[in-house]
Structures are given as C-alpha cells and as structure tokens.
Amino acid sequence: MTRDPVIKAKELHLTFKTNDGPVHALQDVSLEINKGDFVSFIGPSGCGKTTFLRCIAGLETPTSGEISVNDLTPDEARRARAYGYVFQAAGLYPWRTIESNIRLPLEIMGFSKSEMSERVVRVLELVDLTGFEKKFPWQLSGGMQQRASIARALAFDADILLMDEPFGALDEIVRDHLNEQLLQLWAETQKTIGFVTHSIPEAVYLSTKIVVMSPRPGRISDVIESTLPKERSLDIRDSPEFIKIAQRVRDGLRAGHAYE
C-alpha cells in the first residue's frame, strides 16, 4: 500500500474549559491517514472522535500539537475547499429545494450554471434521490434528507470526505444499502474518507483502518489495519476474518472503558 499521508496529527491535545472544570477532549493523539484510506473512528460518547474530525476540518483548534491536511494547516485546507463534511443531522436549508440545497456549495465555490446542473444530477443519482429535485427538505424522510446531505458533500469533488455518524438515524436496511453505496463511491472516486461511527459492524465493514478511541481523557486506544480485501460485499460480514477484526475492536472498546 502506498504510504502517502494526507492527514497528519502529532501529539494533539484539546482541552475545553467548561463550568464543571476542564474537559480533556483529546490527549496525545497521533495518527496518519494515507491517501485513499477509509478510516473509521469508533468509541463511546466523549472519546473525542467527533472532536478529532472537527480538528481535521478546522472547526476546532487544538490547544497543542500539530495537525496538517494536504500539508496545509486545517484552516488553510478548509479555505482551499479540501474536504466535504457531512454532519450528524442533514442540516438542509428549508427554504431551498433539494437540488437547490445541493447547489449551495457549488454556488459559493463559483461553478458555472451548466456545471452545477450536471453535478446535481450526478450526485443525486449516486445517492438514489433522482426525482426528488424539486421537493423541499421537510417533505422528505430523515433518511432521505441525510442522503441529500451526503450528495451535497460530494457535489464539489473534494478529495477528502469527513463524515460524522451520518447514518446514525437510519434503519438497518437503508443503512446497509448506503454503506454499500458508500464503498462503491469510494472505489470509484478514490477519496480519503474519515468516518465517525458508533457501530462496530459498520466500522469494520467500511474501513481500511479502524481507530478505536476511549474517553476521559479522549485518546486512541487501538489502531487496526484491516486485512479484508478492498472489494467487499455485505456477505463479508459473516466471514471469520470480519468477526476477528470486530472482536479486536470490541476488546479495544472494553479496554478503554476499564480505565473508569
């Protein structure tokens, strides 16, 4: 595997000052994410996985340590539109139609009208929402809104995709379907993906690398390089190899909890 780190974090610390005292959201987090990796971050609440993702995105500033994205600071990378971000909630604008919502980043980034139309059609097809262009977000179900949100993040072809528990609110069948689609997308587009999740099977199924984190203070307790083949179908979830990796993740999570 080519070692070409696009995201480098070294001894990252992040402490929030709250009314109840300082919260060590991240402590001594060091990680390298290579180009084309699919990295999942998994851990219980408060382990810092979302905070770390936000640091990569330049939405949080670490109190100490270094982090670079494409050899730029996260802020510079953000302004260079290096990544697409998918939040836990769809966050679509209720006053815009679905297609208009997808056009939002494209308008800001200055794409031409024809380019925008073409991209909108393409990404809506990717997430299976063709036909819903003229609908408003509040006319769609939660799952469909989230798919639209993903389409929006894909529309401008950033190399990096950061996703914060995007499928958390969806039912299992839709989730499976979207997981499959996401892997297909990843294979087609060769993006680098950072993915935060609560679900062990999801993390193991999707990733080339699984980062297990534990809370208080937020830190990495295990980094697992997946031995599964890059091309995988949903059936792989029943294979012994999959189960072994899932076991290792589970052990890592338990170990994290043992520090209570």
Added chain:
Amino acid sequence: MKSILPVLTVVVVVVLIWVVAVVPMNVHLSADQAQRNGANIIPDTSIARKEVSGFVLALKNPHLIPLTYVGKRPNLPSPHQVGVEMFDTIFGKKINSKRSLVYHGWVTLAPTLLGFAIGTFLGLMLAVGIVFSRVMDKSIMPWAIVSQTIPILALAPMIIVVLGAVGVHGVLPKSVIAAYLSFFPVVVGMVKGLRSPDQMQLDLLRTYSTSNTQGFWKLRLPSSTPYLFASCKIGISASLVGTIVAELPTGAKAGFGARMLVGDQYGQPILSWAALFSAALTAAALVGIISLIERSTLRKMGIKPA
C-alpha cells in the same frame, strides 16, 4: 456584562452626534438673538440667513457656536441643557411639588403599572382561550389583530370623558388605555408560546393520557415562558406609551405627557426634552426590571435566554 463596552460605545457615538448636531440646528436662532444684542452676523439679515444652511452659517460666524449650546428656546437642546434640567427637576425639587419630575413620573407610572397588570392578565386569559377553543381561535384571533389597528389615542379622550361621566377619575381611565395597549402583544406572544412545544412533546404527553389541563401546566406554560417575557417587555413599554399618550389630548395637568405638552405649548422645549428623557429612562428601567426577572427565572428553568 461583556455587553457594557459595546453599549457604552454606541451610546457615546450617539451622544457625540447629538453634540455636533446642536450647532447647525440652533445657529439660526442664536444668530437672530445675537444680532438683537448688537453682534455682527454674516449674512446680516434674517431673510438672507434663511437661505444658508446651518453648517455654513456656523462656519462663517464661529463666535455663535458656543451660543448655540445655551439658548433659551433651542431647536435642539444640548445634552448639557437637558441633563441640567432633569437633574434640577428630579433632585432639586420637592417630590410633591408640581414642578418635580418625580411627581409627574409617578402620575404616569401608576396607571402604567396597573394597566400593564390588567392587560397582561387578560391577554393571558385570552391566549389560553384561543389555544384551547377552536371557536375562540377562529372568531376572536382575527379581531384581536384588527383591534390593534384602531388608533387608541382617538378613543382616549372619549374613554376618559365617558368614564369621567360615570364617576371614574384618576388612575383608572388611563389604566384602561394602558391595558388595551399591552394586551395584544401578550395575546399574540402567548398564543405563539403556548403553541410552541413540538409535536413530539405533545405526542409524548398523549401516551401518558395527559389531560389538557395537565398538559397546559406541565408543558405548554413552561415552554411559553420565554415568549411571555418577550411579550411583557413589549407590553410594558406599550403601556407606558399608552399612558403618556392618554395624557396628551385631555389637557392633563400632570404626568410625563402633560409636561411634554406644556413645554411645547409654552415655548420651553428644554422642559419637553427633559420630560421625554425621563419617560425614556422610566421605560428603560421597567424593561430592565423585567429582563432581570427573566434572566433569573429562565436560568432556574434551565432555558438559555434568547
């Protein structure tokens, strides 16, 4: 507390603009007065001066500038003049003297508070009625909206005359008008507030077989607290305006409105301005008190104030 510096900055800027504006506003009058006292003014006839703007006149006759700040009947009193008048009539006079702004303040404040209390109470009642009765919602709400478009001032003299004829004087007629003006913001705000819980919350209560009354006390009323305070702030200032306005046309002898009118009619603008500012300060104090109550109540309820 961190708002203090920005607020002060804005206030200082506004006062500075005021101080500067005094000159062009008053310079024509000062010029006339100075000429009568024998001074030399360019241009030297009042008619010629009318063609010239305030700024130009002041620049041509810089010796007039300090005079613009001390005129007896200025178009725009300087902050200093207003401040001195206010200080004089608030602290420098006996409280029950007819020249004391504290006395006039109380004459205005009493019906304001009474009217506000009545208006808020009735507004709350009507809001509850509208939220729980379809008939009231559909028949009254549109009229509640329309009722606010009736210029209450036009009714003020009639209400005072009518009530006077049946023997009601003093505080009550003005309270009626104040109540009328604070009533609507409370109705609209509380209807919105009582209807603000989202469907999920209401459904949850239905799963507990909650009655409408219980739902009111446990969910709707607490949820409407921010709206109640927002409406009360609008309501109390509306009540104050209502009382002052009620004093204007009836030739009232006391109260802020009466002072403003007296100042205007007797050519003592500084008096009017002092009364206006005192009314403003009173309004600010009232709204401030409600804000304080709001902050502590919302904090106890765990609601972050808007």
Added chain:
Amino acid sequence: MMYVIAGFAIWAVGWLLNVYLANGKSSDHWVTSIGIPLIFGITLLLMWECFVVGFEVNPVFLPRPSDIILRMTNEVSWLWADFNQTIIKGALTGYVIGGLAALAVAVLADRSEFLTRGVLPVGSFMAALPIVGIAPIFVKWFGSDWQSKAAVVAVMVFFPILVNAVAGLRDTTSMQRDLMRTYGAGYWPTLFKLRVPAAMPFIFNGLKIATTLALIGAIVAEFFGSPTVGMGFRISTSFGQLALDMVWAEIVIAALAGSAFYGIVTLIEKGVTFWHPSQR
C-alpha cells in the same frame, strides 16, 4: 326593552353559529375561516346597535353603528383626503424609510460582534421609548405637513424592525455556520445564502409590529400640528365639535387600513417564509 332582548338573542345566535362552524367538518376551509370572525364581528355590531338603542345611551358617548355608516357614506371625499394624507403620505412613507434604514443598520451592525452587542440593547431600549413624544419636536423641525409625520413613523418603526433583524441574523445554529465554514464561504456569501433567509421570520415579525406602529404614529403626530387635512386632525376637530360619528368613521377607516396593511404584510410573509414551521 325589546332591543335589549334582541341584542342578547343575537349574541346567542351568533355564538352558537360560530361554535357549530368552528367544530364542524369544514372548519379549515378558507370560507369558514373568514366567515367565523365575520359572524363574530357582525354579531357584535348588531348587539351594539341594539344595546345603544335599548339602553338609551347618549349618542355623544356612543353613537349607533347605523349613524356611523351613514356619516361615512356622506363624507367619502373628506375621508379619502384624510386617508391619503395620513396613511399614504405619512404612514407608508415613514414605514418604508424606517424599515430600509433598520435593515441597513442591522446588516452593518452584524459585521461586528462588538457592534451587535452594542446595538441590540440600545435598539431595544429605543424601541421601548414613547417615541410619539418626538412628534411636536419633529413638527417644529420639519413643518406641519406630512413630512414630519413620516419622520415620526420612520423613527417609530426603525427600532422594532432593527431589533428583530439583528436577532434574526444571529439565529442560525452553529452546525449551519460550521457547514458554511467547511465550504470556505466568506462573510457575504454566508450572509446572503444562510443568515438573511433564516432571519426572514424574525424580520417579518418586526414588520408586522411596525404596521400598527406606523398607523398610530401618523395619526398621533397629527395631533401636534397638521394642515387642515388628515385623520388625526379630523378626529381632534370632530371631537371638539362633538361630532362623534365622524370620529368613529375615521376610526373605522383607520382600522380597515391597518388591517389591510397588516394583511398584506402577512401575505408576503407567507410567500417568503413558506418553509417555516409556523407557516406549514
């Protein structure tokens, strides 16, 4: 006596009719939605007529609705001239000027967190003031024609619209603002694409409040000096002549104008903020 009984009877009929309509099957139909308040209003009017006659109320205190309507039909040209002077020239002009100024200042203040924190309290303070007290001062400055009234209205509507606009511009969730940051969107794109649309419900709240203020301001300001035309002028002189029916006629016009104004703004609001939960 008959009239008094009739009055109560009409009340009963009107109320029952409305109960039936409001709880019936077609209660959400737009015809019913207009019909119910109309029935309520007509019932009230008929009751008024009956009680004034039945209780023999002095018409100086409270004229009969029929007298008022008669006066209105007789004085259409005067009423129209008054309407033009007060509502169109005074109130509407002031509303537009004050509203535009408020929105401009809101955007300006929004540029700086410091300014916003300064402007919001000062603006709320000014909105609470008895601005009508400014009316005599403005008449002295701008003369007694409609310009001084428009100025009073402009100042009166400025602060509520400003406060609502500033509050609205701040009302975006941190997630939505983060999303804009991930697009590398600067201040102006974020303002126009996210914060202004999100602020619209607040802005319209302020605009609706301002409609009533504009009307009241224009009429009250005329009490302090006006050419011989205008609703405030007509009301004060008619009251002085004890021509109460004319006073009421002007009030009816004011009420109709005010409702129409408020209704138009509400309609525009429905169009612009169609997406807001309160409109769905």
